[in-house]
Amino acid sequence: MRLTVNGSEVEVSSEADTPLLWVLRDELKLVGTKYGCGIAQCGACTVHLDGRAIRSCVTPVSAVADKQIQTIEGQATEAGLSPVQLAWLETDVAQCGYCQSGQIMAATALLASNPNPSDAEIDAAMAGNVCRCGTYPRIRKAVHLAASLMSEEHSA
Amino acid sequence: MSEIPTAGSMSRRRFVQSGGALLFAAQCPISLSRKVHAGGNGAMMNSFVRIDPNNVITMLANNSEFGNGAYTVMSMMLAEELDVDYRSIALEAAPTTLEYYSPLFREYLTAGSVTTGSTFIPMRTAGAKARAMLLEAASRDWQLPPDELATENGTVTHAASGRSSTYGELLEVIHRFDIQPPETVALKDPSQFKILGKPARRYEGVGKVDGTAQFGIDIKLPGMLYGAIARPPVYGGSVIDFDATEALAMPGVVKAKAIRAGVVVLADSYWRAQKARAKLKINWDRGVNDGVSSEQFYADYRALADTPGMLAEDIGDALGALDAAEAKDRVVEATYEMPLLAHATLEPMNCIAHVEGDTCTIWSGTQYQSNDQEVISRFLGIPQQNVTIHRPLMGGSFGRRSSKKADYTVEAVEAAMGESVPVQIIWSREEDIRSGHYRPLFVHKLRGSVDEAGMPEAWHQVAVGQSLMQGTKHDPAYMVRGMDIYSLDGCLQEPFGVFPYGTSYQIPNHRVESHNAPKKGIVPQEWRSVAHTHTGIAYECFLDELAEKGGIDPLELRLRLTKDHARMNRVLNVLKEKSDWGKPLAPGRGRGVASRIYNISPVAQVVEVTVAENGDFSVDRVVCVLDCGFAVNPLGVEGQVEGGLAYGLGGVAFGNIDIVNGEVQQSNFHDYPVMRLPQMPKVEVYILPSDEPPTGIGEQATTPIAPAVANALFNATGRRVRRFPLSSQGFNLV
Ligand code: FES
Ligand code: FES
Numbered sequence: 001m002r003l004t005v006n007g008s009e010v011e012v013s014s015e016a017d018t019p020l021l022w023v024l025r026d027e028l029k030l031v032g033t034k035y036g037c038g039i040a041q042c043g044a045c046t047v048h049l050d051g052r053a054i055r056s057c058v059t060p061v062s063a064v065a066d067k068q069i070q071t072i073e074g075q076a077t078e079a080g081l082s083p084v085q086l087a088w089l090e091t092d093v094a095q096c097g098y099c100q101s102g103q104i105m106a107a108t109a110l111l112a113s114n115p116n117p118s119d120a121e122i123d124a125a126m127a128g129n130v131c132r133c134g135t136y137p138r139i140r141k142a143v144h145l146a147a148s149l150m151s152e153e154h155s156a
Numbered sequence: 157m158s159e160i161p162t163a164g165s166m167s168r169r170r171f172v173q174s175g176g177a178l179l180f181a182a183q184c185p186i187s188l189s190r191k192v193h194a195g196g197n198g199a200m201m202n203s204f205v206r207i208d209p210n211n212v213i214t215m216l217a218n219n220s221e222f223g224n225g226a227y228t229v230m231s232m233m234l235a236e237e238l239d240v241d242y243r244s245i246a247l248e249a250a251p252t253t254l255e256y257y258s259p260l261f262r263e264y265l266t267a268g269s270v271t272t273g274s275t276f277i278p279m280r281t282a283g284a285k286a287r288a289m290l291l292e293a294a295s296r297d298w299q300l301p302p303d304e305l306a307t308e309n310g311t312v313t314h315a316a317s318g319r320s321s322t323y324g325e326l327l328e329v330i331h332r333f334d335i336q337p338p339e340t341v342a343l344k345d346p347s348q349f350k351i352l353g354k355p356a357r358r359y360e361g362v363g364k365v366d367g368t369a370q371f372g373i374d375i376k377l378p379g380m381l382y383g384a385i386a387r388p389p390v391y392g393g394s395v396i397d398f399d400a401t402e403a404l405a406m407p408g409v410v411k412a413k414a415i416r417a418g419v420v421v422l423a424d425s426y427w428r429a430q431k432a433r434a435k436l437k438i439n440w441d442r443g444v445n446d447g448v449s450s451e452q453f454y455a456d457y458r459a460l461a462d463t464p465g466m467l468a469e470d471i472g473d474a475l476g477a478l479d480a481a482e483a484k485d486r487v488v489e490a491t492y493e494m495p496l497l498a499h500a501t502l503e504p505m506n507c508i509a510h511v512e513g514d515t516c517t518i519w520s521g522t523q524y525q526s527n528d529q530e531v532i533s534r535f536l537g538i539p540q541q542n543v544t545i546h547r548p549l550m551g552g553s554f555g556r557r558s559s560k561k562a563d564y565t566v567e568a569v570e571a572a573m574g575e576s577v578p579v580q581i582i583w584s585r586e587e588d589i590r591s592g593h594y595r596p597l598f599v600h601k602l603r604g605s606v607d608e609a610g611m612p613e614a615w616h617q618v619a620v621g622q623s624l625m626q627g628t629k630h631d632p633a634y635m636v637r638g639m640d641i642y643s644l645d646g647c648l649q650e651p652f653g654v655f656p657y658g659t660s661y662q663i664p665n666h667r668v669e670s671h672n673a674p675k676k677g678i679v680p681q682e683w684r685s686v687a688h689t690h691t692g693i694a695y696e697c698f699l700d701e702l703a704e705k706g707g708i709d710p711l712e713l714r715l716r717l718t719k720d721h722a723r724m725n726r727v728l729n730v731l732k733e734k735s736d737w738g739k740p741l742a743p744g745r746g747r748g749v750a751s752r753i754y755n756i757s758p759v760a761q762v763v764e765v766t767v768a769e770n771g772d773f774s775v776d777r778v779v780c781v782l783d784c785g786f787a788v789n790p791l792g793v794e795g796q797v798e799g800g801l802a803y804g805l806g807g808v809a810f811g812n813i814d815i816v817n818g819e820v821q822q823s824n825f826h827d828y829p830v831m832r833l834p835q836m837p838k839v840e841v842y843i844l845p846s847d848e849p850p851t852g853i854g855e856q857a858t859t860p861i862a863p864a865v866a867n868a869l870f871n872a873t874g875r876r877v878r879r880f881p882l883s884s885q886g887f888n889l890v
Contacts, residue, residue, distance in 0.1 A: 014425070015407065022427035026382070031374035032367025034551070036502050037585040041825035044502060072367035085365040092357040092791055095799055096223030097364030098371060098503045098551025123834040130825065132502045132552045133223045134802025136836035138795070 001065050005030065006074030016062035021045045023061045024071060032072035032101045036130065043129030046102035047071045053109035055128075072101035075108070083153065084108045087146035095133035103129050107143050116147050199327050201286035202337055203255045204279060205234065211310055211324030213238065214246040218256035219275060220266040220523050221360065222501075222550035222557065223799070224854045225792040228359040229272050230279050232789060236351045237283030237344060239307040242359060249547035252525045264526035267558050267682070269755050269852025272788050276850050277343075284341040293329040294321055346786070346847070355791035360549065372521040372548045373506045379577040380508065381410055384429040384584070385567065386436050387418040390818035391592035391678060393443035395419055403432040411575075412436065417567040422575070426582050446818045448677035450597060453815075454493055457599035457620040457673055461491065465618050465669030466639045469648050472665030477614035481605035486613075488705045489603045492694040493879040496813035497595035497683055498822070500830055503551020504588045507568035510578035515542045517578075520565050521550035523558035531562035532569050554803065555682035559593060560628050563679075589828050590820040594813055595683035596622040596673075600647075600694035610706025611716065614665040617647055617694065622680040623672045639670045646691035646752060646859070657753050659695065660724040661717040677815060684803050685855035688754050689862070693808070693880065696750035696863030700870065710867065711737050711749045711762070724751060724758040726844060727781045734842055735762035735779040744768070745776075746872025750860035755852035757784040761801070763837075763864040767872045771886040775805065775837040775865060780857055782841075785848035793853050794841045800857030801839065806831035808862035809889035812881045835889050 001012050005028065014023045019038075024030040024047070033056060036044030040055040047056045048070035075082040081089065084107050094100045103126070110117060110125040117125065122143050131139065198208030206214040215234050219226040227247060235242035250256040257264050260274045287307055294312040295302040298319055306313050313320040321329075329335075346353070363369035388394060398419050400412035408428035412421045419436055423429035481487050508519040516536055522528050525545050533540040550557060559565075564583065572579035583591070598621035607613040623640035625631055633654055634642045641653040649666045650658045683689055703710040711732055718724040728751060731737070741747060744767055751760035759782040767773040780797050787793050810829045814821040822828040866877050869887055877885045 014427070018425075018427050022425060025374075026425040026427065029376060031370075031376075034371075034503070035373065035582075036504075037825050039585075039824055039826065042502065042585075076366050081366060088365045089357070089361055092361060092795065094223075094358060094361055094364035095225070095795060096502070096550060096552045097360075097369050098501075100364050101367050104365060127832050127834050130502060130830055130832060132500060132554070132803070132830060134799035134831060134836070135795070136802060136831070136833045137798050137839055139833065140836075 001061065003061070003065060003069060004067070005069045006071060012061065014061055016060060018061050020047070020056040020059045020061050020064055020069070024056060030071050030073050034098055034101055036099070042099075043102040043106060044099050046105040046129065048105060048109060051109065051112060053106050072105060075104065082108065083149045084111065084146040087142045087149055091138045091142035091145060093135050093138040093142050095135055099129060099131045103131065103139055107139070107146060110143070111147055111150060115151060117143065199330065201289060202282050204282035205238070205286045207286070207323050207327060209324045209327055211322040212246050213240055213244070213310065213323065214248055216248050216250035216256070218250040218258070218264065219271045220547060220550065220553070222521065222523065222553035224266070224271065225358065225789065225796065226266060226271045228356060228792055229788050230275050231359050232351050232356055233275060233279035234283040236349060237280045238287050240310045242351060242356065244310065247359070252529045252543070252545045257526060264524070265558065266523045267555070269854040269856065271854070272850045273785070273852060276788070280343050281341060284343055285337045288338045288341050289330055289335050290323050290326050292335050293326040293333065296333050297326070297329045352788050353786065353790070356789045357791065370548050371503050371551050372508070372519060373503055373551070373582060375508055375519050375548060375580070377508060377510070377578045381422040381424065381575065381577055381579050382426040382429045383420045383422050383568070383571045383579050383581045384426065384433040385415070385418045385420045385581060385587070386433050386438055387587055387590070388440050388443065390442045390445050392445045394441045396439040396441050398439065399437040402435040406432045406435065415567060415570040417570070420571045420581070422571070422579060430584065442818060445677045448815055448818045450496060450813070450815045453597045453673070453677070454599065457597070458491065460620045460671045460673065461599050461601035461618045465620070465671040466637060467667070468639050468641070468644050468670050469650060469652065469666060469668040471649060471667070472614070474614045474616045474665040474667035477665040478603055478605050478616060481614065486607075486705070487603060487605045488698075488701050490698055490701055490876070490878055492600045492602070492697060494598045494690040494693060495811070495880060496597045496678060496815070497689070497807055497811045498589050498591070498813055498828060499554045499556035499593070499681070499683060500588060500828060501550070501552035501554060501556055504583040504585060505556070505564035505591070506580060506582040507565050508578050508580040509568040509572035511536065511569060511572045511575070514538045515544070516569055517544045517546070518565060518568065519546045519548060521548055521553070521557055522565065523553055524562070527560060528562045528565045531566050535566050535569060554684040555686070556593060558682060560630070561679060563593065585825070586823045589813070589822050589824060593679045593681040595689050596624070596678070596680035598690035600690065602694060602698045604698060604702045606702055606706035610708045611713070612663045612699070612702045612706070615663045616667045618669045618671070619644060619647065619691070620671040621673055621690065622675055622678070624680050624682060624686070626672055626675070638672070640672060643687045644668065644670055644691065645687040646754070647695050657756055660721040660751070660753050660758060661714070662720055663717065677818070684800065685754055685858040688752060688859040689804070689807065692750065692752055692859045693863045693866065696752070696860065697866050697876070697878070700748070700863070700867045701876065714749065714751050718751070723783050724753065724760070727751065727758045727760050727783050730842055730844065731760045731762055731779060731781040734781060734840065737762060744872060746868045746870070748864045748867030748869070748871055750864040750867065752859035754856050754859050757782060757851040757853060757856045759856040759860060761857070761860040761864045763861070763868045765865065765868040765872055767869060767887070772888050772890045773869065774890055775835070777840070778837045778861070779840045780842070781844065782853070782856060783844040783846055784853045784856070785846050785850045787843050788850050790843055793843055796853045797841045797857040798839050800855060801861040802831050802836060804858035804861040805865065805889070808865055808881060809835070810881050810883040812884065
């Protein structure tokens, strides 16, 4: 099976029913995407499929062939971190950090569809991403900062 | 949905330059994963500092990083005295040898919110001593008096001559003159601090946004096998026999074998191991806990609470005062019941073990290295020094990774025995929720009275629950006359045993009794803020009941009760002002207060709630005031307060493990709900300025939140909750 992950085509041999999460982690060694629950309840495994945020723990790899998969590893480029990552760093969001790949992927997808979300819209869009360390106040702040950085960038 | 901007769609460099606010990000240090492998052949200046010829400075960290900010504060302390940027320091987890044991615990343990306080002098001293050696080296090499030299940014300089050398370059001079560490060294006066006391972003922050931070679950070793364990349906059960025919026929499956924890399937990927595990046919012996139920725990504990317990504290004559008050209708009685709670760290337990001959190496996210080493050495019958522990970052811990049983560690070792390759055991979320290690269920029975002025006059509390320390190696320090004083922390008025603080309140007649409930069904385990998770609710909610009985405002009551405790009194006075206490609220809204001391730091919170007719409620605002002594990293403290109260709020709102017929009923986040973004209140944090030595902050904010919310719900509705979680009583946090 061929997948396109972070812009590169890769061949994988996992069984068709293997969740994308474990293909990424165990076969492709892209371990930035995390396992938290395995049943689409925590968001730690969030990646983008054709730009949409999905839960890779409940997405069989057979369903994603020929689609564009983006993971946390694909967010930064040679030029540096993505605006959402920069906002996260600036706001000092992470504590243990384990949920943050998923949070950043969820926030990135949110901002792509809604460049200037309100608190309520952020809450609604990111309610599926659990943070056991309780970094929620800073997540809200960081999403707003990322939004303003992106609009600054677009108008620059 | 529109396409997300791809990572290359804008120029990050321009972006960074244009955003003046992004100074930190623009200067981001190399990520931790790369730092860990930096250096290696330099000189150990002392136990904590190595300097390499290429001027890489490496800190050996003897406290674990699980979100607590240990690596940040420790690198700040070292950097302050060594005059380097804390973000330029490389870091390695220190090995499990005596020199790295905590001076406080005399173990290699990160717990009890003591990291900042217990490393404040040692890490600064390590930095200052290394600096002294470097200064001496430059002084002798250049034949200049040391007081003409300065250090800055990893360099020794002489202003007048313009000479300068990096620390790395001076290593050769240190060797040449055989310069030894000084016996003593002067530390900077706080007025000279450039780093300490200033807000600092997380040391390992970059790796935590770019996905490179390495947690235990992420480690891949050559040839490593993944293991999934089928565990008994009842904690403590065991395997009678099993049939793995079907499992072994599945792709990638290498082996299935019985270990003490259950049956482990080894495979070449975790998913394959998990999938094959589901095909095992196992005959279980359900063991001694078959039939245990949490409802029975409540019933048994309530019955025990009606009988006299071991006497922990008896100030004045509480029983006499209560009898006298009875006739005057000044007595209140209540029983508070707190359920079992799972920790539910987002990174589930995992451990890699490699057993080779009489040595064992593990890669494990752990709070408790020395214990892991002891347990493994006992289990394998090998010397302790033959057990090597590599400690990666942890995806949360909250006490779970300090297991005295080292359960998830030693089972990995057992699974790896007889294998030629390393074995990684990963727990599923279901195993995590059903693991059997919980904040123990507690029942507190309280009787109290108020005097003529309405102030608390007598207090009688009986605490019943399974002991954390009984029968463990901590028995000698924490079991006093048979009582687990760790489990009583937060309800004793006076300092007791190893706890140098009481409640901060003064009630003239104060009696506390304790029962150790029979040990069964579960493993009692520390849960962020430990005893306060139940003593805090019982104490602060019942105090609210006494305030109501006496007709005194609950915050005013606490101000009066703490008039002899200057630090808590100051916290409460600030809280009163910052929280707009007393300002009228709309119908359906309420305010609650609670104040606690955990590991010396006083902390108090006021919570505002809005409650709907159907019991749905939101926590709109939390104002938290605390005194943690000198705040080494105010930004980190604020984060710990937000996170700590979120953890406690989720626990009190819906945290609940039920055991029926020995089996845990919950299994994952759908039936063991945890805090989510929409439920998170607005939080205001006020850190009181202080020159006192730094004290704890990691668990402090967890202590008042639960009772403060319950008290706010009472204030809004007139309804007291005495059995938790709140969701079991019709109050649903939305
Ligand atoms: S691991 Fe996929 S949502 Fe939790
Ligand atoms: S930062 Fe630890 S789970 Fe979110």
